[in-house]
Amino acid sequence: MDGGGRVFEPLTGRKPGGSPRPRGGAAGARKRRRPTAGRPGRFATFGPIATVQRQFERLVWALERFHWPRYGGVTATALIILSSIGFGIVRGGHTPVVVDWMCDVRDMGANAVGFRIAGVALTGHKHLSRDEVLAIAGVSGRSSLLFLDAAEARARLKANPWVGDATVQKLYPDRLAIDITERVAFALWQKDGQVNVIASDGTVLEAFVSKSVMTLPFVVGAGAETRARDFVAQLDRYPAIRDQVRASVLVAERRWTLKLKSGIDVRLPENDLPRALDQLATLEQDKKLLSRDIVMIDLRLPDRVTVRLSDDAAQAREEALKAKRPKPKGNAA
Structure with a gap:
């Protein structure tokens, strides 16, 4: 009791230093533990609100008893970091740069095991120079024959107005043949x-x-x-x-x-x-x-x-x- 005559009791209803004692003796205790079906308490809820409340309680109960797998926190952190990096790349417009870098890394690995393009046989070019044809086809000194898309290279060549038709052949392990038919200025x-x-x-x-x-x-x-x-x-x-x-x-x-x-x-x-x-x-x-x-x-x-x-x-x-x-x-x- 404080100076104003007020008594502070714990939230659990127990008095400090003692154990709770149900009112009315043992019979009263047994009577309190008896379920009161059909008799809602003072703060009971009905209808949709009660349904939502029960679902929320079940969710909290499931989360309390969920056991995270080993290294789950590290994995989740890594995923968050990677997602942030990916979002920054896309938002900043750096996707082409990253894709080119990944392609270079891929080609470096293929070249290291023997798929470097060692020779290119080019025929049919008159107006376009050899370097121009290779640049249009997307073939450079870093390209590997293993990951070169012949269909895409042919499509890129045909997209050039001077090229009427083109053929691209991959000759494993390290040769490439390109034949083009040029249009003529009329x-x-x-x-x-x-x-x-x-x-x-x-x-x-x-x-x-x-x-x-x-x-x-x-x-x-x-x-x-x-x-x-x-x-x-x-x-x-x-x-x-x-x-x-x-x-x-x-x-x-x-x-x-x-x-x-x-x-x-x-x-x-x-x-x-x-x-x-x-x-x-x-x-x-x-x-x-x-x-x-x-x-x-x-x-x-x-x-x-x-x-x-x-x-x-x-x-x-x-x-x-x-x-x-x-x-x-x-x-x-």
């Missing part, structure tokens, strides 16, 4: 002011235009890259016309217009292109039409040829016509 294609080198199938090979490709046919316009092969094949049948063409422009992806070196535009029809080229070749052979002072030749209509003179030629023609007109006779006085 024409120069201009679209939206950008000039690219294209192959005959329309594949863009590169944007850099060197002096070695300046003599290739020059096509302009959307869709011209895929239709250039057929058009150039027909134009090659008329060397006298082809040699005077500076550019071939595909208009609205329907018809071609020839831009000649002399400044003349030749408008070709959408259909029956061979007929128009035959007609143009005949006019050039018989009348030297392409060397005259004109700016446009329209061959779109099958039954006529329309020619537009230059400004100087039109003015000269007008003056010549005026000179030929008869002068009006004056009235006699």
Whole structure:
């Protein structure tokens, strides 16, 4: 009892230095140990809350009696550390670096037991150099033949625009054979002011235009890259016309217009292109039409040829016509 008359008792209900004594003697003790089914205590709960409470008590009881395996704490700590490292690698964007490092370690082990690539037989390359082909295929001095993926190397080679087809063969234990088929530069294609080198199938090979490709046919316009092969094949049948063409422009992806070196535009029809080229070749052979002072030749209509003179030629023609007109006779006085 403290100074205020209050008595402090232990939480278990026992008095210090003594043992608990049930009220009412032995009979009262036996009566207290008797289950009281159907008679809830003062703080009893019912329904879902009681169910949750019982499940929580069972979980606590199971955790108290669970025995961790030997070195379980060390294993759990190692897993946490490794997980943290992995999260940091992914979050920091270092995954490619780690993957490359692991591949290098793997290849070092394979090279140590005799799977180092000692020789590479490379055929079919003309535009691409040997070093460029090996770099595209992913073959380096650290690569091992054991872990080299031939299918992946072939796919990487075919992804290059200059490579039309490729074959990669692994010859164990230390040889590699690569055979490629290169595309050939066919024409120069201009679209939206950008000039690219294209192959005959329309594949863009590169944007850099060197002096070695300046003599290739020059096509302009959307869709011209895929239709250039057929058009150039027909134009090659008329060397006298082809040699005077500076550019071939595909208009609205329907018809071609020839831009000649002399400044003349030749408008070709959408259909029956061979007929128009035959007609143009005949006019050039018989009348030297392409060397005259004109700016446009329209061959779109099958039954006529329309020619537009230059400004100087039109003015000269007008003056010549005026000179030929008869002068009006004056009235006699």
